[in-house]
Amino acid sequence: MVTVRRSALAQPCDGKLFPEPGEVLSYGSDLRQRRDLRSPRPLGELRSCARGIQRRRGFLSALSGQRCSMTQSVIVQVGQCGNQIGCCFWDLALREHAAVNQAVLIDMEEGVVNEILQGPLRDVFDSKQLITDISGSGNNWAVGHKVFGSRYQEEILEKLRKSAEHCDCLQCFFVIHSMGGGTGSGLGTYLLKVLEDEFPEVYRFVTSVYPSGEDDVITSPYNSILAMKELNEHADCVLPIDNQSLFDIISKIDLVVNSGKLGTTIKPKSLVTSSAGTFKKWQEKPFDAMNNIVANLLLSLTSSARFEGSLNMDLNEISMNLVPFPQLHYLVSSLTPLYTLADVNVPPRRLDQMFSDAFSKDHQLIRADPKHSLYLACALMVRGNVQISDLRRNIERLKPSLQFVSWNQEGWKTSLCSVPPVGHSHSLLALANNTCVKPTFVELRERFLRLYKKKAHLHHYLQIEGMEESCFTEAESSLSALIREYNQLDATKSMPVEDLPRLSVAV
Amino acid sequence: VIVQNYNSILTLSHLYRSSDALLVHENDAVHKICAKLTNIKQISFSDINQVLAHQLGSVFQPTYSAEGSFHYRRNPLGDLMENLVPHPEFKMLGVRNIPQMSENSLAYSTFTWAGLLKHLRQMLISNAKMEEGIDWQIRPPLPGLPSLSKMSLNKELHFNTSIANLLILRGKDVHSADLEGFKDPALYTSWLEPVNAFNVWRTQRAFSKYEKSAALVSNSQFLVKPLDMIVGKAWNMFASKAYVHQYTKFGIEEEDFLDSFALLEQVVASYCTL
Numbered sequence: 001m002v003t004v005r006r007s008a009l010a011q012p013c014d015g016k017l018f019p020e021p022g023e024v025l026s027y028g029s030d031l032r033q034r035r036d037l038r039s040p041r042p043l044g045e046l047r048s049c050a051r052g053i054q055r056r057r058g059f060l061s062a063l064s065g066q067r068c069s070m071t072q073s074v075i076v077q078v079g080q081c082g083n084q085i086g087c088c089f090w091d092l093a094l095r096e097h098a099a100v101n102q103a104v105l106i107d108m109e110e111g112v113v114n115e116i117l118q119g120p121l122r123d124v125f126d127s128k129q130l131i132t133d134i135s136g137s138g139n140n141w142a143v144g145h146k147v148f149g150s151r152y153q154e155e156i157l158e159k160l161r162k163s164a165e166h167c168d169c170l171q172c173f174f175v176i177h178s179m180g181g182g183t184g185s186g187l188g189t190y191l192l193k194v195l196e197d198e199f200p201e202v203y204r205f206v207t208s209v210y211p212s213g214e215d216d217v218i219t220s221p222y223n224s225i226l227a228m229k230e231l232n233e234h235a236d237c238v239l240p241i242d243n244q245s246l247f248d249i250i251s252k253i254d255l256v257v258n259s260g261k262l263g264t265t266i267k268p269k270s271l272v273t274s275s276a277g278t279f280k281k282w283q284e285k286p287f288d289a290m291n292n293i294v295a296n297l298l299l300s301l302t303s304s305a306r307f308e309g310s311l312n313m314d315l316n317e318i319s320m321n322l323v324p325f326p327q328l329h330y331l332v333s334s335l336t337p338l339y340t341l342a343d344v345n346v347p348p349r350r351l352d353q354m355f356s357d358a359f360s361k362d363h364q365l366i367r368a369d370p371k372h373s374l375y376l377a378c379a380l381m382v383r384g385n386v387q388i389s390d391l392r393r394n395i396e397r398l399k400p401s402l403q404f405v406s407w408n409q410e411g412w413k414t415s416l417c418s419v420p421p422v423g424h425s426h427s428l429l430a431l432a433n434n435t436c437v438k439p440t441f442v443e444l445r446e447r448f449l450r451l452y453k454k455k456a457h458l459h460h461y462l463q464i465e466g467m468e469e470s471c472f473t474e475a476e477s478s479l480s481a482l483i484r485e486y487n488q489l490d491a492t493k494s495m496p497v498e499d500l501p502r503l504s505v506a507v
Numbered sequence: 508v509i510v511q512n513y514n515s516i517l518t519l520s521h522l523y524r525s526s527d528a529l530l531v532h533e534n535d536a537v538h539k540i541c542a543k544l545t546n547i548k549q550i551s552f553s554d555i556n557q558v559l560a561h562q563l564g565s566v567f568q569p570t571y572s573a574e575g576s577f578h579y580r581r582n583p584l585g586d587l588m589e590n591l592v593p594h595p596e597f598k599m600l601g602v603r604n605i606p607q608m609s610e611n612s613l614a615y616s617t618f619t620w621a622g623l624l625k626h627l628r629q630m631l632i633s634n635a636k637m638e639e640g641i642d643w644q645i646r647p648p649l650p651g652l653p654s655l656s657k658m659s660l661n662k663e664l665h666f667n668t669s670i671a672n673l674l675i676l677r678g679k680d681v682h683s684a685d686l687e688g689f690k691d692p693a694l695y696t697s698w699l700e701p702v703n704a705f706n707v708w709r710t711q712r713a714f715s716k717y718e719k720s721a722a723l724v725s726n727s728q729f730l731v732k733p734l735d736m737i738v739g740k741a742w743n744m745f746a747s748k749a750y751v752h753q754y755t756k757f758g759i760e761e762e763d764f765l766d767s768f769a770l771l772e773q774v775v776a777s778y779c780t781l
Contacts, residue, residue, distance in 0.1 A: 321510055
């Protein structure tokens, strides 16, 4: 597997990477019934494989010394988009600290993966964990899903099993892909089924890049809707992202950077789009800045599991608290701040501004306006020097301008991680389960129907074994059902909140 | 945590069945104590935990076993149970401390047992969690009223009826403290005499930085309102079936939820009718 050379390790920012003498390693989480509880390892033993996320729980210290509980994730990068984002992620992760997670890279076209292998990140990925083919999926979901899915299932499973074996306590799989293409969309969603069957108790988080209005792939509506059905059924949590929003955010940042306001200088490392300080010295490609934003999102998501904090949050807690009904697992995300001005002292006003920005539609990573739609639940993951009272104060302040569903008026999930991202003193990731995702889905369905009515390009799909027209109609009805759910919730928006009659007991 | 109400009702109901007593703390109350009394602007969890630790310490630090004796109490937990949980239906215990103040203010204050106990008593009957902002209007109802009207009168007055109280005094001149205020039958239910309902532990050893300090562990109606609110919120959520699939995934069925609701509604009702 991947060998981590001692000299290559940078100093961790905070938190301990390896156990101290006297610490007993124990395996947390009884969810992993399939995993045998191994006896505690000898201390200080440096395992030759990459060690994953590590977290300390101090509350058992009175009894038997400090206990360590490690939770790990496996990243699965599929397709061109997935792999490019994934690489940004690893770059930034290494910048944050030296822990390396397990990764499986999959692309049906060698180009992107080969580049990775020749680049500075080649030591991070073991070539044995890659799966490539030469021809590519031709932007065809059916090819990605049915053809490559069945062809590579065994190989993929083997790599996944290997990665999972190296984790003491595997908590979730992150799948990164795009919806509009062939490999990421088709094979990526095929993998979800595989992961569900093979590792039923490990959570499946999917970061999906949705096609924008101006899309270079004509068949992207077909690919997307076929992928949506799989996401509906086999993902635990989906973080939809669209390129247009990412682009808008970059434009906004560029505006500030280039406006050269007097007395304001932006710390280059703090740009959410920057790869400054990373190993990547490639020429900045157009998508690089955008991918960095998504990579930052993933970093913040996992930060609570990687560093210490007074109110840590596991990834399974995200699913638990933000998904009230199994089908409604689409979370709108926003990251603030986008940059840090070079002020040394950050007054509380700035901190509050960070919270306000998280709810503005300009900061969302998908075209959505959560403030004017209905919240089912909201998670705030704060990093840096922020205390619980700051959190409370801001929630109280912002609550009146937000609408929460009647049975979840206090639907806030919060976490505090003490280590901020590089270049910032604090940051915030907001995840919202909000009906504002609905327009994205409605638009998707409309674009699909426009194409489908004309039967355009359909033969490319139908000629693949296993594909029939019913695949399309089923996918459409799955999406329609989802949209109906959101509509039903929206209908309750302006209804008064009533207390339901309680159980009566005899006294 | 969004599903905190579900978790609370499931936890409390299971604990209620399997434990002898429950010592319950409320984060909001502790947060207020931190804010008002210790004057911290940015309250962290470690500040909150310090207050909680102080409360626990004030109860469980050693005390003398009997009046005048110099042996320490051997079985504080057992004694606590005996004193405070006369009936298995009523297991909710809460702690109140006095004084609670910052190091700076301490230097300028002196305390008398009379003053401390007067405040503590009023904190008990008005269900206040701290000294500041005690409602002195709340009074125990006059004796001699028939029990039914006494109950409704108590509700109106927001008077906190106790089943039992344990007072723990630490510090200088501890034996000179006058405890009559706590022996008033009006504070208690009709089915337990003050002589059985009220107990006191003492030690001359001061606790923490306070020359004199008192802790009151009570089995009273203090948790009725907060518990009622939690059950209400959890019920609303349950009625919409929200998040229930997350629990059924792991074997907790809707039946289990209903059992928990039923048990806690019973607890609330029982405490209400004291």
